[in-house]
Amino acid sequence: MKRKITLKQIARELDVSVSTVSKALKDSDEISDDTKQKIQAFAKLYNYKPNNIALSLKNRKTKTIGVIIPEIVHYFFSKVIQGIENIALKHGYNVIIGVSNESFDNEVINIETLANGSIDGFILSLSKETLQKQDYHHLNETISQGMPVVLFDRVIDAIVCDKVIIDDINGAKEAIELLISKGCKRIAIITTEDYISVGRLRLEGYLRALNENEIESNDDLILKVDDRYESEDRLDLLDTAIERLLVNNPGIDGVLAVNELYAVSAMRVARKLGCKIPDEIQVIGFTNGVLSRHATPGLTTVAQNAQKIGEKAADLLIKRLETEQEEESYETSVIDTRLVIRESTK
Amino acid sequence: MKRKITLKQIARELDVSVSTVSKALKDSDEISDDTKQKIQAFAKLYNYKPNNIALSLKNRKTKTIGVIIPEIVHYFFSKVIQGIENIALKHGYNVIIGVSNESFDNEVINIETLANGSIDGFILSLSKETLQKQDYHHLNETISQGMPVVLFDRVIDAIVCDKVIIDDINGAKEAIELLISKGCKRIAIITTEDYISVGRLRLEGYLRALNENEIESNDDLILKVDDRYESEDRLDLLDTAIERLLVNNPGIDGVLAVNELYAVSAMRVARKLGCKIPDEIQVIGFTNGVLSRHATPGLTTVAQNAQKIGEKAADLLIKRLETEQEEESYETSVIDTRLVIRESTK
DNA sequence: ATTGATAACGCAAACGTTTTCGTGTTGAAA
DNA sequence: TTTCAACACGAAAACGTTTGCGTTATCAAT
Numbered sequence: 001m002k003r004k005i006t007l008k009q010i011a012r013e014l015d016v017s018v019s020t021v022s023k024a025l026k027d028s029d030e031i032s033d034d035t036k037q038k039i040q041a042f043a044k045l046y047n048y049k050p051n052n053i054a055l056s057l058k059n060r061k062t063k064t065i066g067v068i069i070p071e072i073v074h075y076f077f078s079k080v081i082q083g084i085e086n087i088a089l090k091h092g093y094n095v096i097i098g099v100s101n102e103s104f105d106n107e108v109i110n111i112e113t114l115a116n117g118s119i120d121g122f123i124l125s126l127s128k129e130t131l132q133k134q135d136y137h138h139l140n141e142t143i144s145q146g147m148p149v150v151l152f153d154r155v156i157d158a159i160v161c162d163k164v165i166i167d168d169i170n171g172a173k174e175a176i177e178l179l180i181s182k183g184c185k186r187i188a189i190i191t192t193e194d195y196i197s198v199g200r201l202r203l204e205g206y207l208r209a210l211n212e213n214e215i216e217s218n219d220d221l222i223l224k225v226d227d228r229y230e231s232e233d234r235l236d237l238l239d240t241a242i243e244r245l246l247v248n249n250p251g252i253d254g255v256l257a258v259n260e261l262y263a264v265s266a267m268r269v270a271r272k273l274g275c276k277i278p279d280e281i282q283v284i285g286f287t288n289g290v291l292s293r294h295a296t297p298g299l300t301t302v303a304q305n306a307q308k309i310g311e312k313a314a315d316l317l318i319k320r321l322e323t324e325q326e327e328e329s330y331e332t333s334v335i336d337t338r339l340v341i342r343e344s345t346k
Numbered sequence: 347m348k349r350k351i352t353l354k355q356i357a358r359e360l361d362v363s364v365s366t367v368s369k370a371l372k373d374s375d376e377i378s379d380d381t382k383q384k385i386q387a388f389a390k391l392y393n394y395k396p397n398n399i400a401l402s403l404k405n406r407k408t409k410t411i412g413v414i415i416p417e418i419v420h421y422f423f424s425k426v427i428q429g430i431e432n433i434a435l436k437h438g439y440n441v442i443i444g445v446s447n448e449s450f451d452n453e454v455i456n457i458e459t460l461a462n463g464s465i466d467g468f469i470l471s472l473s474k475e476t477l478q479k480q481d482y483h484h485l486n487e488t489i490s491q492g493m494p495v496v497l498f499d500r501v502i503d504a505i506v507c508d509k510v511i512i513d514d515i516n517g518a519k520e521a522i523e524l525l526i527s528k529g530c531k532r533i534a535i536i537t538t539e540d541y542i543s544v545g546r547l548r549l550e551g552y553l554r555a556l557n558e559n560e561i562e563s564n565d566d567l568i569l570k571v572d573d574r575y576e577s578e579d580r581l582d583l584l585d586t587a588i589e590r591l592l593v594n595n596p597g598i599d600g601v602l603a604v605n606e607l608y609a610v611s612a613m614r615v616a617r618k619l620g621c622k623i624p625d626e627i628q629v630i631g632f633t634n635g636v637l638s639r640h641a642t643p644g645l646t647t648v649a650q651n652a653q654k655i656g657e658k659a660a661d662l663l664i665k666r667l668e669t670e671q672e673e674e675s676y677e678t679s680v681i682d683t684r685l686v687i688r689e690s691t692k
Numbered sequence: 693a694t695t696g697a698t699a700a701c702g703c704a705a706a707c708g709t710t711t712t713c714g715t716g717t718t719g720a721a722a
Numbered sequence: 723t724t725t726c727a728a729c730a731c732g733a734a735a736a737c738g739t740t741t742g743c744g745t746t747a748t749c750a751a752t
Binding site for chain 1: 729730731732733734736737738739
């Protein structure tokens with residue numbers, strides 16, 4: 001086993017100084033051609049590569065981006081990571097992933113362990129628990145220590161930094177408008193509790209669309225799902241809640257769900273209740289993921305361009321990292337949504 | 347903005363030496379109680395945290411695990427990462443992710459940039475292109491440099507290291523046995539090309555099960571899907587291939603697919619051809635992911651315990667990292683599969 | 693008064709780089 | 723022969739830690 005070789009070892013072996021080796025490998029013209037060739041050949045032979053850690057310490061930058069997401073087994077988030085990876089790789093950055101599992105404590109721990117020199121900046125989406133507690137001191141502290149942060153998807157005004165979001169209001173509004181144009185009169189929405197911004201905003205879009213089309217909104221048609229129903233072993237509770245919605249409110253002919261899971265669950269429940277999709281009920285979801293694509297019938301969805309979100313977030317972060325000046329003007333980038341029509345709408 | 351504080355700054359501020367600060371913060375009894383309290387209080391006030399990079403350089407270990415996967419937007423791989431993250435966090439390790447996108451070159455680049463001191467060890471699954479080229483020099487080199495490596499899922503004998511796999515042969519065999527016990531007489535398999543080990547092994551299990559049950563195998567019933575059909579915009583080609591399989595071989599009453607995508611595609615095509623599932627054709631897939639759970643009908647699958655694979659891989663790696671001695675005996679851990687019965691089988 | 697122990701701290705090296713600033717050697721010009 | 727560039731290289735500091743060892747000062751014991 002031949003361990004990695006260092007400048008010092010090369011220097012000793014070739015009987016020159018460490019600085020000579022360093023310069024020779026950088027092709028400095030301080031060093032004679034003879035010596036350079038000798039050193040370069042030797043380095044190549046032993047496959048010398050500079051030690052990243054030493055470089056990081058010296059340069060005070062790690063060329064590494066920290067990404068903290070609530071959940072990794074999730075089409076949207078993994079697609080965002082893919083976007084981040086793309087851009088990062090292109091600029092010579094590595095990506096280190098932390099998963100908060102929707103827990104505030106995990107988020108804090110992840111941030112704290114990464115913020116001590118391991119990374120140059122953060123890209124993150126807040127955990128549900130953090131949103132609920134409305135405690136952002138950990139983020140504001142790392143930001144005030146000069147660590148650049150880019151927030152995406154689940155963002156919050158109280159944190160001042162670059163942000164990447166989608167136009168949730170408009171995405172939902174367009175979806176509802178599609179349903180209306182397809183003849184829906186009684187449209188329900190399956191959303192999250194209000195503290196999750198995307199749920200709140202999509203509900204807002206739903207209400208606006210109804211309002212603009214002079215359809216009276218009805219609280220009975222608004223189902224705010226308890227988070228806890230989202231875990232894999234609580235699907236029955238989600239189904240029950242949806243079933244209650246459909247049974248208690250006969251005549252529902254359109255459903256907007258704020259994520260894939262809610263949407264396919266709605267379709268499953270509707271089918272169970274004997275409703276034809278899209279003939280009797282039309283369904284639209286959010287996130288054009290694998291579920292939407294392979295559901296039966298195929299699910300019409302509001303595509304979020306998750307990959308683009310990741311790319312934009314990485315762009316913003318890297319731009320801030322590479323331009324030293326501390327611009328105190330932060331950018332919020334809005335990524336457009338796109339309706340993908342499939343068979344769950346007419 | 348208050349930047350992170352260092353030992354040196356504390357030392358200067360309190361008019362002591364750096365080493366005194368360091369020792370005081372470690373509660374060394376070389377330092378008087380007075381000084382310790384003063385220093386500790388000051389450090390706490392300024393929220394001192396040791397710089398990870400400096401520690402890494404000094405200790406020659408980074409407490410970071412490098413994970414390289416072929417694809418991140420993928421239930422199986424993201425679930426494996428979740429398992430790795432769990433264990434890593436528990437042992438104070440960070441996880442840095444590289445995505446090869448099934449490309450040999452990307453795999454090499456990822457490994458090389460991470461191997462230069464950024465990480466203590468690798469966990470990885472080989473890219474398809476690497477498997478095809480059968481070129482493993484990059485891995486064998488990093489291993490020979492003393493970098494611990496754990497391979498999972500797509501493993502290869504030519505690389506000598508710890509490995510974590512599932513019992514593909516047996517998993518497939520049990521699936522086929524289930525189909526046979528449910529009355530299937532003419533069972534097809536939708537698998538990958540042979541160079542992908544999991545496809546090859548599952549085919550092997552299929553053949554063994556047929557053999558043991560004295561059913562003659564038939565090459566016409568073995569569909570080896572071209573990789574390129576797997577991308578999101580090539581789904582029609584996959585469907586066409588499956589359709590050809592079903593149309594050219596009437597009487598197929600059972601299908602084993604080596605992944606979720608192939609399985610739901612098979613169901614979609616079968617339904618399109620007017621076949622009832624599971625009455626006329628029963629289908630079993632691999633990977634108990636979100637597709638299997640939410641397909642209609644629910645897909646019976648061979649669950650791979652992806653999270654357990656990740657946990658085991660992380661365990662193996664960390665064990666090797668923490669026990670310094672260079673044991674030259676490598677372990678191959680086999681994670682058991684589990685049949686999850688749903689409505690796509692009788 | 694001398695010795696020796698002990699307490700409390702600082703020095704310096706080490707991890708692997710890069711880079712600034714010498715320094716010694718050569719050769720040519722004066 | 724002296725002087726001065728130019729050339730080729732080395733020493734050392736710096737990044738932020740940790741740690742073995744050396745160095746004081748104090749005080750008790752002889």
